[in-house]
Amino acid sequence: MKNVSILILETAVIEAIADPHYIFKAVNQFLQFSGKEPLFNVQLVGLTKEVKLEGSLYTVHTEKLLHEVDKTDLIFIPALSGDMDMALHLNQAYIPWIVSQHQRGAEVASLCIGAFLLASTGLLDGKRCSTHWNSANDFRNRFPEVDLVDGSIITEENGIYSSGGANSYWSLLLYLVEKYTDRDTAILASKYFAVDIDRDSQAAFMMFEGQKNHDDAEVLKAQLFIEQHYQDKITIADLADSVAVGRRSFERRFKSATNNTVIEYIQRVKIEAAKRNFESSQRNISEVMFSVGYTDTKAFRTVFKKITGLTPIEYRNKYNKQEVGSQLP
Structure with missing residues (x-):
């Protein structure tokens, strides 16, 4: 017993x-x-x-x-x-x-x-x-x-x-x-x-809301920029320059403050925006992909599945109540 x-x-x-x-x-x-x-x-x-x-x-x-x-x-x-x-x-x-x-x-x-x-x-x-x-x-x-x-x-x-x-x-x-x-x-x-x-x-x-409970003002400024411009191509160098911090120091501070690398953070913000699109709109996979700043279908699928555990079409079919037409799988 x-x-x-x-x-x-x-x-x-x-x-x-x-x-x-x-x-x-x-x-x-x-x-x-x-x-x-x-x-x-x-x-x-x-x-x-x-x-x-x-x-x-x-x-x-x-x-x-x-x-x-x-x-x-x-x-x-x-x-x-x-x-x-x-x-x-x-x-x-x-x-x-x-x-x-x-x-x-x-x-x-x-x-x-x-x-x-x-x-x-x-x-x-x-x-x-x-x-x-x-x-x-x-x-x-x-x-x-x-x-x-x-x-x-x-x-x-x-x-x-x-x-x-x-x-x-x-x-x-x-x-x-x-x-x-x-x-x-x-x-x-x-x-x-x-x-x-x-x-x-x-x-x-999981809903990604960003890790902002820290005291690094420059990193916070970079986070807000990413979240406001997720549809654009964002580079680490540009972010570091925008907050006047050297690239290596910026990457180290960003990881320490958010528990994500800069690239991971950018990806998670983009995918969170894509998830919201799939949940509430009738856009097809390609339209959503372009709207969050991806141009490579394979890369988008790979990152989306890595973060959510589902492919884009699986996620849309699971969480969008509207009728789903033929989509890119």
């Missing part, structure tokens, strides 16, 4: 508590239906007997207090909500317990921006991690020693797991079901819960 401890954190997202509880309880039933013994002892664990969430809209009753759990096998850290500084402060008491249990062999899984509490334990230092794409900049600023993987649905390293944004955590739940049981049970769970199995990227859902 595997002990699964779902932490009832202050300011936790209720779904990120209920869903892992639901799926592992359901897997126990699947196993019983097939003549096997249930595998998971699933418990809601907290600091108090009850925790009020989402402005007291929900009250979650814990089954075990933290100090009553001597040893567990798998810990779930649910997604947090609201002000992150406050959320981390309210849940500090969990940190030594998580570290102690991991040292005793427990695996730890964070769901969505539960990664912020996981990173606060120090267990992620020097390791890879996923979180919601919209929180990536904040995460990097708080935890520079953690290797945040952009766009990843799941990361795993030495018994520590993390998942990407929002419903991406279902992919991690299925992954852990397969790890602890078998492939057939994971497929059954994916069908039962109507969740795609083996999805590995949240890139198609």
Whole structure:
């Protein structure tokens, strides 16, 4: 029997508590239906007997207090909500317990921006991690020693797991079901819960808004120029000259401030503009390509798929509700 401890954190997202509880309880039933013994002892664990969430809209009753759990096998850290500084402060008491249990062999899984509490334990230092794409900049600023993987649905390293944004955590739940049981049970769970199995990227859902939470005025000026002139041909040399900074120094400062090279930033701004076109217009692929400053079809396709995980036509067919005519594939 595997002990699964779902932490009832202050300011936790209720779904990120209920869903892992639901799926592992359901897997126990699947196993019983097939003549096997249930595998998971699933418990809601907290600091108090009850925790009020989402402005007291929900009250979650814990089954075990933290100090009553001597040893567990798998810990779930649910997604947090609201002000992150406050959320981390309210849940500090969990940190030594998580570290102690991991040292005793427990695996730890964070769901969505539960990664912020996981990173606060120090267990992620020097390791890879996923979180919601919209929180990536904040995460990097708080935890520079953690290797945040952009766009990843799941990361795993030495018994520590993390998942990407929002419903991406279902992919991690299925992954852990397969790890602890078998492939057939994971497929059954994916069908039962109507969740795609083996999805590995949240890139198609990411909206690029630029990383401007820094104090480098020259880099910020260059970013604004790129975003206002994405339809033009923009060179690194021209950008460096426009802010009166040497090219090598400009490239170094730009990367340090934004976590992107200049070329990566230009590409991401152009592709974000292309995505908006595909979502809201009936332009064909070539028209959109030219409108964001690309003239080479192959180059546009390659960069678009690298950033979004989809080809241009796949993206348009997925996110544009209007009828799609014959397009360049």
